Amino acid sequence: MDELADRAASIVASNMRHAVGRRGRFLLTLSGGNTPRPAYQRLTDESLVGSLPWDQTLIYLGDERMVPCDHPESNYRMACECLLDHVQIPPWNVHRVETEFTANEAARLYDEDLRRLTSDTGRVIPRFDLILLGLGPDAHTASLFPAIPVLDNQKDLAAPVELPDSSEGASRAQQRVTMTYKVINAARRIVFLVAGDDKAEALQRVEEGDPSAPAGRVKPTDGDVQWLVVN
Ligand code: 6PG
Secondary structure (H helix, E strand, O other), X not given: OHHHHHHHHHHHHHHHHHHHHHHOOEEEEEOOOOOOHHHHHHOOOHHHHOOOOHHHXXXXXXXXXXXXXXXXXXXXXXXXHHOHHHOOOOHHHEOOOOOOXXXXXXXXXXXXXXXXXXXXXXXXXXXXXXXXXXXXXXXXXXXXXXXXXXXXXXXXXEEEEEOOOOOOOOOOOOEEEEEOHHHHOOOOEEEEEEEOHHHHHHHHHHHOOOOOOHHHHOOOOXXXXXXXXXX
16 A cells, blocks of 8 residues: 555656646646545655645546535545645645535536636646546446446536445445546546455456446546556
């Protein structure tokens, strides 16, 4: 786990410096789940934190549960506790899903927020410098779960998700908002952070190109994917 955290933190740091050097800003999407926590904490180490251009970094979340911001299952809360509360990032650089609204409305607002990123670029879809993602034992990533309609959403950048009762995660927050493949697959770089023996089967399905594995459909059109995996 330590090794995964070190490598992930170092990838974030180097991509941040590179993007800010080249384009004046770094567009970063954080993953939820437990695996990235130590990596986020690593980024707050004294040796690193002061040397990174957090003020030129814009943060988004790949998905969110429709729970209040201070809820134990809120990805925003996790990101704040492990990372954002400990770095010098202007609050307006942090873009969360507004879970105060209904899932439909929150997704619409998040979609609009993502589209604003393109206003000065002439693009239609924002191009994130780095998107961090996780992998669930059922091969879901972000809140792109197997066999749900959002997998085929080619219109929106963010969309509401209602987990069917049988889904993994259904016992937690049933309703979520997720980034869609449309924005994920437009990224420059995607890094999956995967830990745990329970991910072996999902990893194999992705490797074999199983079309029912949502994580396997993460295929950037002009970017690269890296897998950081520990047992
Ligand atoms: C979430 C994530 C989800 C997660 C995977 C892996 O909010 O839970 O968006 O896609 O990344 O389920 O979670 P772990 O890192 O906890 O294994």
